[in-house]
Amino acid sequence: MCSRSNEIVINPLGDSALIVQLGDEISPAIHQKVQAFSALLNTHPFDGFVESVPAFTNITIYYNPVIVHYSIVENSPMTPFQKVSAKLNELLQQLDELQVFEGSLVEIPVLYGGEYGPDLDYVASFHKITAEEVIQIHSQSECLVYMIGFAPGFPFMGGMDERIATPRRESPRTAIVPGSVGIAGKQTGVYPLETPGGWQIIGRTPLDLFRPDLNPPTLLKAGDKIKFFPITLEEFNTYKEGSR
Secondary structure, eight states, X not given: OOEEETTEEEEEOTTSEEEEEOOSSOOHHHHHHHHXXXXXXXXXXXXXXXXXXXXXXXXXXXXXXXXXXXXXXXXXXXXXXXXXXXXXXXXXXXXXXSOOOOOOEEEEXXXXXXXXXXXXXXXXXXXXXXXXXXXXXXXHOEEEEEEEOSSTTOEEEEOOOGGGOBOOOSSOEEEEOTTEEEEEBTEEEEOOXXXXXXXXXXXXXXXXXXXXXXXXXXXXXXXXXXXXXXXXXXXHHXXXXXXX
8 A cells, every 4th residue: 555646655664664755766856855855854743753764765754653543633544654644745745845955065085096995996997097087087076965874874975977987896895994985886985884895995084974972973964965085195194183
């Protein structure tokens, strides 16, 4: 069973969650809808609302079915999913009236190549260009953070120049150093923690993307625009010293 509203589809996810599908392609326009609806829901929560998790083209919404059953249209024959869907459809009618969501512009320094970017030469050879050209192309792109996931603070970004789009490694590494900047297909991202991973690592940033002792604990958020810029080893160490 699902609910539809002007091409927006709401599907159940178990008995205490649902997914609001706002489009079927990764694009800045769909991203705007995702962020606008997420903000609207957080400022106008329904009874029983637990949390929402925005993704590339949809939002997963978790709710307490017991609270929903007794607080939204009490004694109604509708299921909790149907009651929440009705509430969400009311909010969805306001989407066109919302202002455009604007994230922050965040500049991220990157030390490219060498031990800090062991796959830079592979990316260059894959596209038959020089490592310097890969750095130039990567640092000229303005990327959009579509979502945070996989690991705390890990940004999934779109907008990277497709001239350096490169498939993932055939054999993932068992541990990626925090701060590593990688490419996987048409996406680029930054590993905030040491985790296994198969992205092509072209550099490393001295910035900490996950800061559990701060509020918010992540440097980036969905909607932010990212601009990378190259730095030297000396500058990398200076950044590191300044963060201590």
